[in-house]
Amino acid sequence: MAAVLKSRTLPADWWRGASIYQVYPRSFQDTTASGVGDLKGVTQRLGHIAFLGVDAIWLSPFFKSPQADMGYDVSDYCDVDPQFGTLADFDQMLTQAHRLGLKVIIDQVISHTSDRHPWFVESRSSRNNSKADWYVWADPKPDGSAPNNWLSIFGGPAWEWDGVRKQYYMHNFLTSQPDLNFHNPEVQDALLETVKFWLDRGVDGFRLDTVNYYFHDKHLRSNPPHYPEDGATSADAPDVNPYGMQEHLFDKTRPENIAFLQRFRALLDQYSGRMSVGEVGDGARSLKTVADYTSGGDKLHMCYTFDLLGPDFTARHIRNCVTNFEREVRDGWVCWAFSNHDVMRHASRFAATEEERAHVAKLAITLLATLRGSICLYQGEELGLPEAELAFEDLQDPYGIRFWPAFKGRDGCRTPMPWEADQAFAGFTTAEKPWLPVPELHRALAVDQQERDPQSVLSHYRRVLAFRRSRKELTQGSIEFLGDGDDVLAFVRRRGGRAMLFVYNLTRAPQSFTLPGNMMALPVPQAPGFAGTLSGNVVELEPLSAYCAAV
Structure with missing residues (x-):
């Protein structure tokens, strides 16, 4: 090799x-x-x-x-x-x-970072050390609850209580992944x-x-609910994770x-x-x-x-x-x-x-x-x-x-x-x-x-x-879609004076695609995986197949 x-x-x-x-x-x-x-x-x-x-x-x-x-x-x-x-x-x-x-x-x-990063180790050690403001720290509400309603992608609140600083720190992911304070x-x-x-x-x-x-x-403002559809409530969110129930x-x-x-x-x-x-x-x-x-x-x-x-x-x-x-x-x-x-x-x-x-x-x-x-x-x-x-x-x-067996x-x-x-x-x-x-x-x-x-x-x-x-048409060229049907995906990639037509049938049934206007198509023999055929001005496609031509 x-x-x-x-x-x-x-x-x-x-x-x-x-x-x-x-x-x-x-x-x-x-x-x-x-x-x-x-x-x-x-x-x-x-x-x-x-x-x-x-x-x-x-x-x-x-x-x-x-x-x-x-x-x-x-x-x-x-x-x-x-x-x-x-x-x-x-x-x-x-x-x-x-x-x-x-x-x-x-x-x-x-x-x-990890909560074992030296930055966080120092940050959590007190409220007045040199890195005290390197992470997102916040005081609890008067009732001891988290500063706001933010959620972690990994489930539960995005806030973890720290007994040393007697504050919460923010984590968008695991509790062992505290968020850095980019405002600093x-x-x-x-x-x-x-x-x-x-x-x-x-x-x-x-x-x-x-x-x-x-x-x-x-200002640590709380996120509003996310309503997926008109009339729906946040509880109707289809995800196994409640994170999707907020507008972030x-x-x-x-x-x-x-x-x-x-x-x-x-x-x-x-x-x-x-x-x-x-x-x-x-x-x-x-x-x-x-x-x-x-x-x-x-x-x-x-x-x-x-x-x-x-x-x-x-x-x-x-x-x-x-x-x-x-x-x-x-x-x-x-x-x-x-x-x-x-x-x-x-x-x-x-x-x-x-x-x-x-x-x-x-x-x-x-x-x-x-x-x-x-x-x-x-x-x-x-x-x-x-x-x-x-x-x-x-x-x-x-x-x-965390989310087994739903996910x-x-x-x-x-x-x-x-x-x-x-x-x-x-x-x-x-x-x-x-x-x-x-x-x-x-x-x-x-x-x-x-x-x-x-x-x-x-x-x-x-x-x-x-x-x-x-083919520079593929790495650098423009793209223009043809047609608007649900069954066939067709587009032209163009760069300078060269253009290529691609037609895809992503369904499990035969499909056809009619070339627009006076488009002339010349099949590209060396194109791999394109088994569709051209009959007159109609591209015939077997299920899950594609066609490629120079146009």
Whole structure:
């Protein structure tokens, strides 16, 4: 494999139209027989990622952490957790990635820290220490209850009583993840120094976790109820988590965030070719937030939302998501994804039966690769991995444990990567037991099995990503949708004098699409996964199929 890999020089705006591969390090490759993946394991498997044909990797957190939330509770922003290795291991991984032409993006979790971070240890020690105001502290109400009605995403109030300070502290997530007080300029300065640490080390970009959660309302005003539909009450919210029963006006997405993102961007702009992508979870307001955070070229380079991370894989839904973004986010940029470490794998979400799972996986990457924007792939989706079914006693995810059995959590998409089918735990580890089980179904879909099969999901991913990379219409061109039906998704990607037509049938029945006006279509033979045919001016599509032509 290594013989065919060549390093590439990418432009400064390499992120625009890039394909990014998300690595969940603890589930990628274990080299220490600990049962947990590590940075040396990432380095060992970089050839697989480079050969896939992506432009960059995004590493989920590997920082020093108690691991209460799988590394999203950071206790040292400038060091590697021992279970993942050392800073030297990171440097080796970074060097090898660059040698293979891969950019490296790391996960910056700066809305909160672990309660074991030295900053918080000092902050909670008294009300008058040097970091007393580095976190969100508030006095109780006269009756001893929390300062307001804010809720935690992980269930229950967003406030935890501390007996030392005799105050509450705010936590949007676990009680062991206290929120930083971004209203304090010293906090911003300290966080930007940690970002500079990694910039100086050579990282190419940052994925900003929960980027709209940085600031809170200074006056600690309570959130109003959220009414999903006219006439509905907050108690009618369909979610298993009461967090969705509030309109989150005061605990996140505050206007002060804009100025901090400008400071963050100004730091990145001191370095060549660096980028930022923000995770925005803001419900119905998400697109407005994305527009605010990416406009003007002085804040984030791009954002992603959760719009395509749900169960809906229909022509109308995808067209609405893309057209809404194009309309509302004028000069910003989007990163589309069907899967990540927080949602059920899309091979399970989109496939109606086990038999069609591999076919749907191929169709999904074909569609994703032809949308306008950058795209993000989650490790294992290139194998068509389905969601793992886990027993309660195997769960590690605190969110899943908290809401079981109504919600099974996120561990089903976080199980170890299967590399060699005939090895113990599919080649992930030589430990007696991995941190999460390796399903037998995943073993059958291991990389070494699919490498030998030109019709495998893995082989199809490689062909599709090579096709996307070879066509500037796909990485840089505009998008224009045709028609407005529920059954067929059709659009034209255009750049300069070149244009390509894509037509998708996402239903389980044959469909047809009539070319508009005098459009002339010439099939593109080298386009992978496009089996539709043209009869006169009508595109004929079998169930779950696609058509591609130059127009």
